[in-house]
Amino acid sequence: MTKLSVNINKIATLRNARGGNLPDLIQVAKDCEKFGAQGITVHPRPDGRHIRYEDVRYLKKIVTTEFNIEGYPSKDFIDLVLEVKPHQVTLVPDAPDAITSNNGWDTIKHQELLFNICQNFKKEGIRTSIFVNPNTVMVRNAKLCGTDRIELYTESYAVNYFTDPKTAIEDYCHAAEEAVKNGLGINAGHDLNLHNLSFFAKNIPQLLEVSIGHALVCDALYLGLEETIGRYLNRLSSI
Ligand code: PXP
DSSP states (O other): OEEEEOOHHHHHHHHHHHSSTTOOOHHHHHHHHHTTTEEEEEEEOOOOOOSSHHHHHHHHHHSSSSSEEEEOHHHHHHHHHHHHSEEEEEEEEOOTOOOOEEEEEEETTTTTHHHHHHHHHHTTTTTEEEEEEEEEHHHHHHHHOOOOOEEEEEHHHHHHTTTTTHHHHHHHHHHHHHHHHHTTTEEEEOOTTTHHHHHHHHHHEEEEEEEEOOOHHHHHHHOOHHHHHHHHHHHHHHO
């Protein structure tokens, strides 16, 4: 079954809005796991506006499922990941001031950079994943970057899903086939939600993991965290 990794950035955003420790990020991470999430994802950004570097260090001590750290591989980020040694690092090409990730890597232009960084992490036993658009050329070249997995950037799928799901998923199916051909594992994330998740997972049977934050936290406002995580897990298991 595809693993659900809960991205808890939004919990940190809420906490930081007031200072103090409400909501308690560490407790939320523990509860996500208690309610069935199979992973915790964080995306520390240089300005610390949501997840802070000290959060990442603390989370490493308490996360008992898969810990995934996403981010742009600046020197500080690389040092943090090498210090914390999560199960997985997901490399994202976002600018420091990006509101959220908004593009996949150009795995041709940045091949050497990504190769060196992936080697560095892999030497320490950290699995690597590279965030890419659903583009077969970018996926093929991700292999040459030496990564273990790709994470498919699902924003365009989510945008087009409501009008035409079949067309929305097409590029993702081709990208997934290319990944499998090249021996790459497949993760996915961005704008996945309770409406579009099942169709995505059904059509990408090789999908190993999804990381979901924004919609899941919004759903939890109405449904509560336990019920929300249950529903996301249900979407993934009813394939
Ligand atoms: N994957 C990556 C690389 C991201 O940057 C994000 C957002 O931080 C996600 C997945 C999760 O996206 P969402 O918050 O829309 O579920």
